[in-house]
Amino acid sequence: MKRSFTPTLSELQAFGTCAECGSVTEAARQLGLTQSAVSRSLASLEARLGVALFQRVRKRLVISDAGRAMLRDTARILADLNAAALMVMAFGDKVQVLRLAVLPTFGTSWLIPRLADFHRCSPGLSIDLAARLDPVDFEREPFDAAIQRTELAGPGTDVVPLREETLVAVAAPSLLPDGGLPLSDTAIARMPLLQQSTRPDLWLEWFRDAGLDPITILRGARFEHFGMVLAAARCGLGVALVPKILASSDLAEGRLCCVSTRELPGRSRYALIYPARSRASPALALFRDWIEASQDEAPETAERAG
Template identity: 55%
Template sequence: MRDTHIPTIGELHAFAACARTGSTTRAADELNLTQSAVSRSLGTLEDRLGVLLFRRVKQRLVLSDAGRAFRRDAERILHELNQAAVGVMAFGGQSEVLRLAVLPTFASRWLIPRLREFRLIAPDVTFDIVSRLEAIDFDNEPFDAAIQRSNLRPANTELLPLMEERLVVAISPDLLGGQHLPSDEELSRFPLLQQTTRPSLWLDWFRDAGNDPRSILRGPRFEHFDMVIGAAISALGVALVPEVLVEPEIAAGRLIMASERRLVVSSPYSLIFPAHSLEIEAFVAFRNWLEGFGTHAQATGNIRQVT
């Protein structure tokens, strides 16, 4: 049975339009309704809530204190309903949709370029992919799985390691200016690009090299590795980034490796998912496809591990 105090969608639309326009007539024009229909919806809503949402001042509707408090929530609810509807419409005729939360740069640089391969084996499956840096609450968020570092694994979830995160130092040839590759001590005198959500990466690098991290020259800060890589290409500084994310730029010569050393982070990129996702046929196919890539552990260079 419907709670009698919960407004209808029509009442919320009428209220929001009146709040924007200050007039039932203009609200009616905006909503393509009659003025009497908007007035009835507004009156019904005020009766339902038991409060006056507007004061009538010289033929103009002015929000009451209750109306101002209610407007924010009403507009948020209407926006969220619209977003939900648009999201469902975007799936079109696809019968199987996998909802994934993925680290933003890993999604754009590794996962998305490979999805065409998965589509060849599962043409009826489509994706709803959202970028997320924080852990996923699978009990309260509509995701089937996440691709993140394993340290973001929530309790009571399954985990499939995909590949190590191997950090490398990359520098633009323009910033190097034809000079020899810098030593770790020389490297500390370059602007060192920072990743906002992981500010200790350069500290780990220089500690591993035996250098005093207090002497390093910190450069601009960026939220995503994508931004860090772009800044390095633009010669704004030196990047310390996962090798798998910067391979295209290294191969094309837009960036070069400034050191043979690599740091392996102890939390690998992983597929994280609740057990009930294994009941979804499309997810099982996706999981098996990812598993085929295995764990990348190249043997080149000097490799050290950090947590």
């Protein structure tokens, strides 16, 4: 039989806690075990690896160089196992769980306000939602699907187009000069223009489309995603160029207003993206049918329909 050098969970827990406490007695107290059980786990681990992980000095444990080399990974493994356990516990009694990666601002501005309707339609299904700006690697990450722009879809994935992206220039009413709207592109170019760091060329495309030299525009503050850009615009820090779908509630409630009648078509659509392994998922099928049917509804409409 092939010998295993992989530590057991009890060995890792004993090693990590002893390294933290410097004492078998205290480690045993924290772990709720007997002192002899912790000592046996340490001895078993050292015998398995063939190295001394601690020096015993006056009833204290002093970690060795080999032990220090192993400690970081031990802490990470135990933390990952704990996080995985807490995640599964959070699912509660739900029969199905759908793990989704979503563009952060699309998630907060569009998807989450509509999820109450989805839960009414599919009460036995729980959503585990995470934000992702970069393409999802479905081979390495445990997501069932993602909602991102089509240009972020990886090879071998299925793509279900959802909404077109249309960009609009918006600002807080307090930032705008007297004289009314709309502003000319020349006037907009003289204002602080908020930047989105993962899509830094948006304003360049806007002014190229207007026939203006983009080198003359005034750059404003730079933010990682559209949610931050919108928050900065609401605070009067500058003019934002954002997808209209993400700014709709701010525009409807008067926190922002469009400063131009022009709109700029985006490069791609928002889409539901998923790997081949998710094609047979009943949970994904329910979600796909729901999001295709509800993408044109406002959250209030979706609530009334439920």
